[in-house]
Amino acid sequence: MQGVLVTMRWTVEQAYAHCRELTIRHYENFPVGSWCVPRAMQRHYCSIYAFARTADDFADERRDQPQQFALLDDWERRLRRCVDDPEDHPVFVALGQTMRECELPVEWLADLLQAFRMDVAVKRYATFDDVLGYCRYSANPVGRLILALFGYRDAERQRQSDAICTALQLANFWQDVAIDLKKDRIYIPLEDQARFKVSEDALRRHEWSDAVRELLAYEVERTWRLFAEGAPLPSSVGRRLGWELRCVWWGGTRILERIAANGYDIFRRRPTLTTMDKLSMVWRALSGQPLKRGERQAAGEGGIAASVGSGAGGV
DSSP states (O other): OHHHHHTSOOOHHHHHHHHHHHHHHHOTTHHHHHTTSOHHHHHHHHHHHHHHHHHHHHHHSOOOHHHHHHHHHHHHHHHHHHTTSOOSOHHHHHHHHHHHHHTOOHHHHHHHHHHHHHHHHOOOOSSHHHHHHHHHHHTHHHHHHHHHHTTOOOHHHHHHHHHHHHHHHHHHHHHTHHHHHHTTOOOSOHHHHHHTTOOHHHHHTTOOOHHHHHHHHHHHHHHHHHHHHHTTGGGGSOHHHHHHHHHHHHHHHHHHHHHHHTTTOTTTSOOOOOHHHHHHHHHHHHHTOOOOOOHHHHTHHHHHHHHHHHHTTOO
């Protein structure tokens, strides 16, 4: 398919149309977020998403590690030359135009490729700092790119965006523990598994226990703290971007709430957002409801988080 794409001569308009089609086909949340994004800016969203989606497929859908690295390296070479020397691949015709118009730093896009290389090579993380290091490449550049598209490039907003993006990535990890195990990936830090005396074999066997429950409660609690750190961001940007960021914040924290409501059992029932959850996200975003944790969740769903905080040495 890649060979067919590069044999065509793509106009900028055709290239953006290709990226939009790929985005709508793959990104289930795009219809929710797209109404928050000015129409003129949606094409830039799509070019960035198409770039990242294709690279992610290189990392996830192939099993030959040397070939995966070769494809990602080639993708980075194309990235670094597309601003000054647009080529015939539609993703880079569109992305090069986006980078020129919006003055996007190439390194933020290259960071995403580094995350995909880590997906290929790294299956375990020793410490929570190591997991945060992965999020620095996999999640944080996305928020910074979106801020830049809207003209925000200051350090404080970037810091708050990093907190939200990292929290979203972590929420996804805790949501998908069982799915990632099938891919031989475990994002729960080894140091935390040891602290709560949860073995990798127990995780692989989906063994449910108080130790697993307390381990997940611990990870969810520290993720809430990151969401709280980023909560001021939506109020510091324009209305349209603020709506989108509020939807994102409510969606990520709702996943944490659902994990807690399931008793932190991530094996028997994968927490997902329902239609009502999504409608609630939109209503909360449009109404400007303050971004804060509900009293029940703050209390630790019956004391679980509080007991973990004292029994495991705190977060």
